[in-house]
Amino acid sequence: MSDSIPDFLRTTRASYDRIAKDYAAAFPGGPPHPLDQALITAFAxxxxxxxxxxxxxxxxxxxHVTALLHARGVPAFGVDVSPAMVELARRTHPEVRFHVGSMTSLDLPDGTLGGILALYSTIHVPDDQLPRAFAEFCRTLTPGGHVLLAFQTGDEPGRLHLAERFGHEIDLRYYWxxxxxxxxxxxxxxxxxxARVRREPTGDELRPRAFVLARRPVETTAGTPAEPAPRT
Known part of the structure; x- marks a missing residue:
């Protein structure tokens, strides 16, 4: 990635580079909750x-989730802002493609993605950068392509800044x-x-989880949205 990236991407990248190994050890698999798994299956x-x-x-x-989709026959690849995370993912899942990138500036052609998954990654994107990221989602999705987002939520919005995690000095900002x-x-x-889904926290979770499913509209020749043809 270029050195001219915005400050929030720079600090997020540096922070996850520092904690990549510890983060992977702390979260060794995909989403453990059955509802989370069911929503990812529906997305697939x-x-x-x-x-x-x-x-x-x-x-x-x-x-882990990229590899899960790949194992289910979905032609999935991973994108992460942290080079250390990407290198770790490549070593752990050599059968899957991963590269460094940012959701606010995707190095992908228009209308080529069948779907976008963003699980707990928009939580580090400031409010003023969300429109840019979502515009990239719409640009790169095929008509009718879906995006599934997951994020911590609550009755009111909130923010958090962490200066330390897993014993490492970091600079991570979270947006609820x-x-x-x-x-x-x-x-x-x-x-x-x-669709919009909310579930209450379980286990060690401190905040509710929310899932939002959206899609790029399918346009008819008349220019009005239309349902995609049913699969047979």
Whole structure:
């Protein structure tokens, strides 16, 4: 990535570079909650309608979910802002493609992705950068392509700054948003909402989890949205 990247990307990249190994050890697998797994499965089935169009896992981290999609026959690849995370994911899952990149400036052609997964990665994106990221989602998705986002939420928005994690000095900012706060810039970017799900915290979780599913509209020749043809 260029040295001219915005400050929030620079600090996020540096922080995850420092904690990559410890983070991967602390979270050795994919989402443990059955509801999370079910939503990812549903997302995978939706992307199957686009055949071989690839699916981008943005903020792929150690690559566990990317590898899970790949194992289910989804042509998935991972993108992460942290070179250390990407290198770790490549070593752990050599059968899957990973590269360094940012969701605010995707190095991908227009209309080529069958789906976008962004699990707990928009939480580090400031409010003023969300429209830019979601515009990139809409630009790179095929018509009818879906995006699934997951993030910590609550009844009110909030922010958190961490200067230390796993014994390492970091500079990470977290943004807690409601599903409605995510839905507004998604639709403004040209995507249409499909579903919103919230579940309460379990185990060691401190905040509720939210999931938002959206898609790039399918246009008919008349210029009005239309449903994709059913699969047979």
């Amino acid at each position: 089935e939706l992307t199957a309608a686009h055949g071989t169009a690839p699916v981008a896992d943005l903020g792929s981290g150690p690559g 948003r409601t599903p409605e706060q995510i839905a507004a810039p998604l639709t403004a970017a040209g995507l249409e909402l499909v």
